[in-house]
Amino acid sequence: MIMPRAVDLLAREMERMGVDKVFGIIGGQIMPFFDALYNTNIKVYMFRHEQGAIHAADAYGRVTRRPMTVVVTSGPGATNLVTGLANAMMDSSPLIAITGQVPTVFFGRDAFQETDIVGTSMPITKHTFMVKKPEDLIPAYKAAYEISIDGRPGPVLIDAPRDAQLSEIRDSGIREMRVHRKIVPEPDPSLISYALKLLLNAERPIMLVGGGVCWSGATNEVLTLAELIGMPIVTTLPGKNCVPGNHPLVMGPAGMHGRLEADAALINADVILAVGTRFSDRTVGNFNELRRGRKIIHIDIDRSEIGKNVKPEVGIVGDAKAVLSMMIGMVSKALERRHDDFIRWLRSIKESYEEYRSKVPFEGFAPWRVLKVLREVMPPHAITTTGVGSHQMWSELHWDVYVPGTFITSAGLGTMGFGIPAALGAKIARPDVPVLDIDGDGSFQMTMQNLALVREYNLPIIIAIFDNSTLMLVRHWQVMLYSRRIIAVDFNVNPDFMKIAEAYGIEGVRPSNYDELRASVARAVRNNEPLIIDITIDRERDFVLPFVPSGKWLEEVIMPEGFHVNLRYMGDGYGK
């Protein structure tokens, strides 16, 4: 009787679980697994670098809320995943990484392509499995799947030595593995009641929305509660993805490169309801200043986030949707309070800033106008990804998210090169939806080899390169914080991105004006065709302002030249 190999049973089990595709790159120690896929219906998306595969899986997980499996070989294949694992961990994105490993007999002997990837990845994964016994391979995969989406999502790694993959085993020899699932506590009604009392008695309450709102599916609850209490909503960078930017109460993201109206909301708030956020230093700038004179209510599914960066007046451990639903149930019986004057004042800041941006002269392409044109052309439900750099910060400031869940960016780790593979992953997840990658020339060059997948698998993504031939965000810091000592940022010789596009069989356009930009993107969307647009931006003028220097309080914001607003609220009665 021929017995199946452990990998054959795993492939069969994956199909049973509904897995129909994997991302990855083959290599020596993972050949058995790929061989097992030979007779399955599981499709392999062959990336051109492991980092591309894992960022694509990260984005796929954010779109589908289910983990994609990334399969790579040992040694360099595995270590090339490290950045992607850390990125997924920081942004709470579910995925499963399977790494091949040298046979157990060679462990610790510095065998060819041996790396202790389990030891390497432990601090940057939600969990890891070192599978030494073939009968543990399926239980580890099933457990990894469960863990990756249990509570706060995250990446899980399974290291599979070649001998464990190849060993023949009986179905009956496979054991069950218990996952000690993390129980999300039921919200404590007394804490919720107290939190609500603080909100209802506040002069200027605001809500700070983080990425946890998306994972909880709590967008409607956020908007309902904000509308009931009449409180403005401010977001973090990941939180920008969780609420519609055109809602009248949404002030947009606060922080280092945040919206002034959002900064003003935080500065003048006396009670902050923070939902699903870790209080990143990028959002609040200075923890001590944030605490000063403000009461903070913090809701998070992750107990370790409560009090980690900012000690709250009330900390509620629980799922955002459940906690906010309870709050809504209570507030309807309570006296509603409005804060219309405060909101009107915040919106006046937004209007002043928008008016300034519409009038300020800018030779050539202005980043904010480029985004406006792209937004007009891309359908509201289109998915947008970004790289990391000034284009990302401009997007934080000026890209309107209309449909929650459609803005995918590397927020926590800030990984340059995220944009292209993330766009590919999003397109694989939702082939029917247009996908736009807003990228920078620096970010683009870090993972551009994965463009090969566009034609190979028919993934028509649109890439807009904000091409300033420099690492602009660092250059910006050198100008502002390092006395203009500019070093190691400018690309004096960049490749011709039109030729790069041509090499990968993609149409390339270098527009000379906004009409050409609009027409080329509209055509690509209409025809469902891939496109690379190279938008030349003057690096001497591409400073992302407003800007709150690292560690400074939001009031110390540097505003754009020729623009100033007072971020201190002078009291109700404004505009009457």
Place this chain on the structure above:
Amino acid sequence: MVMGNDFSIELTMSNEMNPLDAVVRAMNIIRRGKITINHIIIDMSDSVIRISMAVRGEEDEVRWVCNKLDKLYDTVNVKYMPIELQVNMVVMSNGKNIQR
């Protein structure tokens, strides 16, 4: 009598698969905490892993470390408590009484 910032942490972990990996995962968290480890015992002789630590630090930081440890999927139970100074404490070791 309670010493200012001294705490004991008792961590129980599953040893279902590669128990040393569970221990390393715990250590990775502890080394990032703003606490000082004064004493640590790792007992892997039972059906579970028991890690006992005496640590020094602000209670908020000790709590943060414990909350992080609690997130691990190997963790069965974690708790911390202030260390009370025992006057004339007797420590049992190797069957002999050692007077302190």
